[in-house]
Amino acid sequence: MRTRRTLLTSGVAGLVGLTGCAATPPNADDGGREAADGGSDASGEGDGSAEGDETRIGFVGDLMLGRSVNEQWADDDPENVWGSALPRLRELDGLVGNLECCVSDRGTRWPDKGFYFRAAPSFAVPALEAAGASFVSLANNHVLDYREPALRDTESHLSDAGIAHAGAGTDREAALEPAVFEAGELTVAAFGLTDQSEEFAAAESEPGTAFATLDPAVSATRSLVEGVLDRAAERDPDLVVASLHWGPNWETEPRAVHERFGRWLIEQGVDVVHGHSAHVLQGVEVYQGSPIIYDAADFVDDYISYHDREGVRNKRSALFELAVRDGDLEELIVEPIEIVDEAATLADDEVSEWVRDTLTERSEAFDTEVERSDDRLAFPLGEG
Numbered sequence: 001m002r003t004r005r006t007l008l009t010s011g012v013a014g015l016v017g018l019t020g021c022a023a024t025p026p027n028a029d030d031g032g033r034e035a036a037d038g039g040s041d042a043s044g045e046g047d048g049s050a051e052g053d054e055t056r057i058g059f060v061g062d063l064m065l066g067r068s069v070n071e072q073w074a075d076d077d078p079e080n081v082w083g084s085a086l087p088r089l090r091e092l093d094g095l096v097g098n099l100e101c102c103v104s105d106r107g108t109r110w111p112d113k114g115f116y117f118r119a120a121p122s123f124a125v126p127a128l129e130a131a132g133a134s135f136v137s138l139a140n141n142h143v144l145d146y147r148e149p150a151l152r153d154t155e156s157h158l159s160d161a162g163i164a165h166a167g168a169g170t171d172r173e174a175a176l177e178p179a180v181f182e183a184g185e186l187t188v189a190a191f192g193l194t195d196q197s198e199e200f201a202a203a204e205s206e207p208g209t210a211f212a213t214l215d216p217a218v219s220a221t222r223s224l225v226e227g228v229l230d231r232a233a234e235r236d237p238d239l240v241v242a243s244l245h246w247g248p249n250w251e252t253e254p255r256a257v258h259e260r261f262g263r264w265l266i267e268q269g270v271d272v273v274h275g276h277s278a279h280v281l282q283g284v285e286v287y288q289g290s291p292i293i294y295d296a297a298d299f300v301d302d303y304i305s306y307h308d309r310e311g312v313r314n315k316r317s318a319l320f321e322l323a324v325r326d327g328d329l330e331e332l333i334v335e336p337i338e339i340v341d342e343a344a345t346l347a348d349d350e351v352s353e354w355v356r357d358t359l360t361e362r363s364e365a366f367d368t369e370v371e372r373s374d375d376r377l378a379f380p381l382g383e384g
Helices: 004-009 067-073 078-090 121-131 147-160 172-176 219-233 256-267 349-366
Strands: 054-063 094-099 135-137 164-166 179-183 186-194 239-245 272-276 284-287 290-293 298-300 316-325 328-340 343-346 371-373 376-380
Touching (some): 054 186, 239 256, 316 349
Parallel strands (some): 094 135
16 A cells, blocks of 8 residues: 555645534533443564554544533543543554643633633643543634633643644644654644634634635645645655544534545545544545544533434544554544543443444445444455
8 A cells, every 4th residue: 555655755735624613502402511342463473574563543523621521520630531431542552633622721702602612721731641642633613712822822731741733823824734743653744624613714924723615626725735735744754634623513424525625635645534523423434545534523522412313412422543554554443432421431332332333324325344243343444
């Protein structure tokens, strides 16, 4: 399989974009806010030419650490926000998520927003460190809830903790700058884009998010992504991740334009498209051997528990584990998650079955191959 490093260093470039989020679904009942398997043997025993070490990188959706999540765990051990999922997170070589809040004690509210998400640094930073967070995207519709001072604080706290981040910054160039982190033996370049909350968009000399129209037919978007990928290539990465906050809330299927955009990104040399914003799981597509996670749903939040006949269940989620061997994408393994009492929790048997069934069904539209057993779901990767 050709590596993305080869693609990028040969000058191939592409485009990217994203969307936003709200905290209360339409027609939700009144009630306020709610309070492993499948490891591969990488030993390489046999002929002495071992297959090589396996690297596992986790991908999760929204990490909303503000409001009641902050209140629940701020006076406790911050790592408890990850509940029974914590040991599984600590087994990974890297973890990627969308930070759906600012991390600050400062700032005044952006006017006329319905929901404001801010987490205390004394809670959020050690919580992210405990989970082994490698990279978080800031390209979303909440990072500027408390304006520029809180955005600056967020970046500063993450940098001090050694957590890579991208997707927002002090100006447009800074917001578009990709970040680099190490996962096992791999160097990973990641960038964030969003098509949500255009009022948060960074300008030439104004702070904000990496906002773009996430449509490969838009020449300005193509040029923007080409520039991002050129900068990523300068770091000679083994993998490239596009983290996208896109699409409307509470939808179980991606928009057709986002499907086109995700595929286009893969064609330009992106290895993993990491989508989030809908608060619910959407399907996975394997395109040219690479995964497009259209929406990873929320990993932790304090939103009401909502479900309907259309299969919208925002408390049921997943940890997506990307297995990479010798630079080749091998498989994407699903670990079912349920948000319980504002903590990420390994799902019980009933919820796990629902998550596996739902991801299987929602991926059928993309003719995605699945490997399924009673207690395991994985999407084979690589060029077949």
